[in-house]
Amino acid sequence: MVLIPHIHDSIQLVTNQMYMIKDDKGGYQPQGWKLSSSPQRGFMMLVVQLQRGVARHAGSRPRGSVERLISPARGISSSSQQPSAPGRTQCSSCTDTDHPKVLITGGLGQLGVGLAKLLRRHFGKNNVILSDIRKPPNHVYHNGPFIFSDILDCKNLREIVVNNNISWLVHYSAVLSAVGENNIALAREVNITGLHNILDIATEHGLRVFVPSTIGAFGPSSPRDPTPELCVQRPRTIYGVSKVHAELMGEYYHHRYGLDFRCLRYPGIISADSQPGGGTTDYAVQIFHAAVKTGHFECNLRSDTRLPMMYIDDCLRATVEFLEAPADSLANRTYNINAMSFTPHDLTQEIHKVLPDLKVTYNVDPVRQAIADSWPMALEDSAARRDWGWKHEFNLPELVQTMLTHITTGNQLAQAY
Numbered sequence: 001m002v003l004i005p006h007i008h009d010s011i012q013l014v015t016n017q018m019y020m021i022k023d024d025k026g027g028y029q030p031q032g033w034k035l036s037s038s039p040q041r042g043f044m045m046l047v048v049q050l051q052r053g054v055a056r057h058a059g060s061r062p063r064g065s066v067e068r069l070i071s072p073a074r075g076i077s078s079s080s081q082q083p084s085a086p087g088r089t090q091c092s093s094c095t096d097t098d099h100p101k102v103l104i105t106g107g108l109g110q111l112g113v114g115l116a117k118l119l120r121r122h123f124g125k126n127n128v129i130l131s132d133i134r135k136p137p138n139h140v141y142h143n144g145p146f147i148f149s150d151i152l153d154c155k156n157l158r159e160i161v162v163n164n165n166i167s168w169l170v171h172y173s174a175v176l177s178a179v180g181e182n183n184i185a186l187a188r189e190v191n192i193t194g195l196h197n198i199l200d201i202a203t204e205h206g207l208r209v210f211v212p213s214t215i216g217a218f219g220p221s222s223p224r225d226p227t228p229e230l231c232v233q234r235p236r237t238i239y240g241v242s243k244v245h246a247e248l249m250g251e252y253y254h255h256r257y258g259l260d261f262r263c264l265r266y267p268g269i270i271s272a273d274s275q276p277g278g279g280t281t282d283y284a285v286q287i288f289h290a291a292v293k294t295g296h297f298e299c300n301l302r303s304d305t306r307l308p309m310m311y312i313d314d315c316l317r318a319t320v321e322f323l324e325a326p327a328d329s330l331a332n333r334t335y336n337i338n339a340m341s342f343t344p345h346d347l348t349q350e351i352h353k354v355l356p357d358l359k360v361t362y363n364v365d366p367v368r369q370a371i372a373d374s375w376p377m378a379l380e381d382s383a384a385r386r387d388w389g390w391k392h393e394f395n396l397p398e399l400v401q402t403m404l405t406h407i408t409t410g411n412q413l414a415q416a417y
C-alpha cells in the first residue's frame with residue numbers, strides 16, 4: 001500500500017515495507033525498513049531525524065515542489081484530505097442547486113477550515129462560505145468563498161443569509177473555556193448574545209442550524225465516567241454555562257418553532273494543521289508540536305488528568321454525517337460523541353514509542369486544572385451510535401501516529417518552500 005509517495009527530495013516512501021533513497025545521480029535506490037521493526041514507527045523516526053538534520057541518509061535540503069500524489073491511507077490521513085462520509089461520492093461536478101448552501105461562522109478557528117474543506121468536497125466549493133471577524137490567511141482566502149461576519153451584528157448576519165440563499169448554518173464562533181474565564185464579559189457576549197442572533201435568524205429563514213456543545217457543558221456534580229446524555233449539568237465556567245444555554249435554547253426553538261436545531265457535544269479536539277483557540281484540552285495538541293520541534297514539553301495539567309478526546313477527522317466526519325441525517329432518525333437534538341480518553345501520562349507514553357527522547361515536565365495551571373477536574377472523563381454516546389450510525393475511527397495509537405506523521409510532514413513541506 002502506498003502511503004506518502006514523496007515526502008522529501010531524498011526519500012520516497014513506496015510501501016509500508018520499503019522506502020527509497022535518492023542516490024548521487026538523482027535515481028532512487030530501494031531500501032528496506034532498517035530503523036525499526038515497525039514500518040510506521042520507522043518511517044516517523046526517519047522523518048523526525050530528517051527534521052532535526054541528523055538522519056544518515058538525509059541529502060540536501062528539500063527543494064522545489066513536494067506533492068502528495070495519492071490520497072493518504074487511514075492512519076496517515078490529513079485533515080485537509082478528509083475521507084468521504086460512507087455512501088457518498090466526492091463532488092466533482094456539483095451544481096449550485098443540488099446542494100445545501102452552508103455558512104460557517106467563526107470559521108478561522110481550530111475546526112472551521114477543515115470542516116469547510118470537507119463540506120466543499122460534498123457540496124461544491126461555492127456552496128460553502130467561511131466567515132469570521134479575522135482576516136483569513138492566503139491559502140484560506142484563495143480556496144473558496146470567505147466573508148466577514150460578526151455574529152453580534154444581527155443585520156449583517158441576516159444580509160449574508162438572504163443574499164447568499166443560505167440553507168444550513170454551522171455556528172462555530174465561540175470563546176473557549178480558558179479564554180472565557182479570563183474575559184467573562186466577552187464570553188457572555190459572543191457565546192450567549194451571539195447564539196441568540198443565530199437562532200433568531202435560523203428560525204426566520206427556516207435554516208438547519210448546527211451548534212457544537214462540549215464536554216465543558218458538564219460540571220463537578222455530573223457523573224464523570226462515563227457521562228450520560230441526560231444528567232445533572234451544573235458547569236462552573238462561563239463557557240460551560242453558555243453551552244448549556246445553547247443546548248436548551250436550541251431545543252426550545254425546535255419544539256416551539258420547529259427549528260431544525262442540531263447539536264453535538266464534542267470532546268477535546270486534536271488537530272495537526274490548525275491551532276486550538278484557548279481551551280483546557282489544548283495541551284494535547286501542543287505536546288505533538290513540542291515533541292517534534294524541541295523534544296521538550298511543559299504540560300499545564302496534572303499527569304493523571306483524564307479527559308475525553310477526539311481526532312479532528314472523526315469530529316468533522318461526525319458533524320457532516322449528523323447534519324445529513326434524516327430528521328426522523330433523530331430521537332434527540334443534542335448528542336454526546338465519544339472516541340478515546342487519556343491522561344497526559346498516557347499520551348506521553350504513546351509518543352515515547354516513537355520519540356523516546358521526549359521530555360515532559362509539569363507546571364500546573366490552577367485555572368485549567370480546576371476546569372479539567374470538573375469535566376467528564378468519558379462520554380456515553382450509544383444514542384448517536386444507534387440513531388445516526390456514529391462510529392469513531394481513531395484511538396490513541398492511531399492518533400499519535402497520525403499527528404506525528406502529519407506534523408513532521410508539514411514541517412518538511414514548510415522547509416521546502
Ligand SMILES: NC(=O)c1ccc[n+]([C@@H]2O[C@H](COP(=O)([O-])OP(=O)(O)OC[C@H]3O[C@@H](n4cnc5c(N)ncnc54)[C@H](O)[C@@H]3O)[C@@H](O)[C@H]2O)c1
Pocket residue numbers: 105106107108109110111112131132133134149150151152171172173174175176190194212213214215265266267268269270275276277278279281
Ligand atoms: N476545539 C475543541 O476542542 C472544541 C471542543 C468542543 C467544542 N468546540 C466548539 O466548536 C466550535 C469551534 O471551536 P474552535 O476550536 O474552532 O474554536 P476557536 O476558538 O479556535 O475559534 C473560534 C472562532 O470564533 C471567532 N469569533 C470570535 N468572536 C466572533 C464574533 N463576534 N463573530 C464571529 N466570529 C467570532 C474567532 O475569531 C475564532 O476564529 C466552538 O463553538 C467550540 O465551543 C470545540
Ligand SMILES: C[C@@H](O)[C@H](N)C(=O)O
Pocket residue numbers: 176177178214215216239266267268269278279280281282
Ligand atoms: C473541550 C473544548 O470545549 C475546548 N477544547 C476547551 O478546552 O475549552
